Amino acid sequence: MSKRKLTNQQQQRIEQRREGDSHHQEARLGLVVMNSGKKAVVCFNNGQLQSCHQRANLANVVAGDQVMVWQDETGNTVIESLLPRKSLLSRPGFRGVIKPVAANIDQLLVVIAPAPGIDLDLLDRSLCYCEWQGLEAVIILNKADLISGDYRAYTDELAKIYRDIGYVWLETSTHNRNGLSELQTVCNHKSSVFLGNSGVGKSSLAKALLPEMDIRTQTLSASTGLGQHTTNNATLYDLPSGGVLIDAAGIRTLELSEFSIAHPDRYWRDFRPYLGQCRFHNCTHSHEPECAIIEAVEKEHIALHRYQHYLRLLTTTS
Ligand SMILES: Nc1nc2c(ncn2[C@@H]2O[C@H](COP(=O)(O)OP(=O)(O)OP(=O)(O)O)[C@@H](O)[C@H]2O)c(=O)[nH]1
Ligand SMILES: [Mg+2]
Numbered sequence: 001m002s003k004r005k006l007t008n009q010q011q012q013r014i015e016q017r018r019e020g021d022s023h024h025q026e027a028r029l030g031l032v033v034m035n036s037g038k039k040a041v042v043c044f045n046n047g048q049l050q051s052c053h054q055r056a057n058l059a060n061v062v063a064g065d066q067v068m069v070w071q072d073e074t075g076n077t078v079i080e081s082l083l084p085r086k087s088l089l090s091r092p093g094f095r096g097v098i099k100p101v102a103a104n105i106d107q108l109l110v111v112i113a114p115a116p117g118i119d120l121d122l123l124d125r126s127l128c129y130c131e132w133q134g135l136e137a138v139i140i141l142n143k144a145d146l147i148s149g150d151y152r153a154y155t156d157e158l159a160k161i162y163r164d165i166g167y168v169w170l171e172t173s174t175h176n177r178n179g180l181s182e183l184q185t186v187c188n189h190k191s192s193v194f195l196g197n198s199g200v201g202k203s204s205l206a207k208a209l210l211p212e213m214d215i216r217t218q219t220l221s222a223s224t225g226l227g228q229h230t231t232n233n234a235t236l237y238d239l240p241s242g243g244v245l246i247d248a249a250g251i252r253t254l255e256l257s258e259f260s261i262a263h264p265d266r267y268w269r270d271f272r273p274y275l276g277q278c279r280f281h282n283c284t285h286s287h288e289p290e291c292a293i294i295e296a297v298e299k300e301h302i303a304l305h306r307y308q309h310y311l312r313l314l315t316t317t318s
């Protein structure tokens, strides 16, 4: 995990370069658009995109990172330092090693859809992750054009449950374009990432919000010379009305068990009014007598499925 430290000599060389070198230009602040692994594409405030090397002993930068970029003697642009991150979205990768995916995000746009089916377990895990990480969460029920009859009654009931506990619940359709302007409004001046199962319509929604998405993808492939496959890495796009959307293609699910979240009850918003009211101060709300959460579930003040998803997380993390 911890990167190799600079030797004194290396440190001195950097200092000299920073101070005296006449070839040397001022450092520039940039925003990482994508990191292909070999090179990172950085956007500067004049809108210019540049493919940069990364200093060897710097932690891997990801889309959304703010970095300082210098030009070395040979004219190469090098990412020299990483500014502190406000937030970091990561996911377990190979052998369970947690990998950063996108930085400085404000909110997760959690997408659910009637086809392939509403995954409430993933929704509740995602909401827990947001509470834990201090991110905002927006729930998007996409493919609303497919909803009618009894299924409509079911989704209306869900909308009420989640709105009552304080979440924004939007309904969208990329087919008839309903709800897209509301989605645009919640993304204004924020940095957002879509999350949801395969097939729920994340890419379709991103295209609807980003009319110029394909153009940027082509510019990126050209500037890295690495071809289209680089778009498998999280990529940052500017939203036309301000704000950014990070397309983290790999994020379909969140296995919270990999993150070891202590006290998951704190991250279930609907539990909060009851916390501290159980008989035992260290109540896990799973089997204990006189548990205020279990009583609230029995009285239907907390939705049963939310409680079940909490229990599932509890058993997978302990
Ligand atoms: N009926 C309907 N179909 C939609 C809507 N949005 C997307 N689809 C369809 O759903 C399918 C999957 O959409 P994608 O946008 O590729 O889904 P995704 O979430 O990006 O899927 P992955 O990339 O596999 O994670 C496509 O056939 C879309 O045409 C919608 O609003 N209504
Ligand atoms: Mg997709």
Ligand SMILES: [Zn+2]
Pocket (backbone or CB within 6 Å): 278, 279, 283, 284, 285, 286, 288, 290, 291, 292, 293, 294
């Ligand atoms: Zn309890």
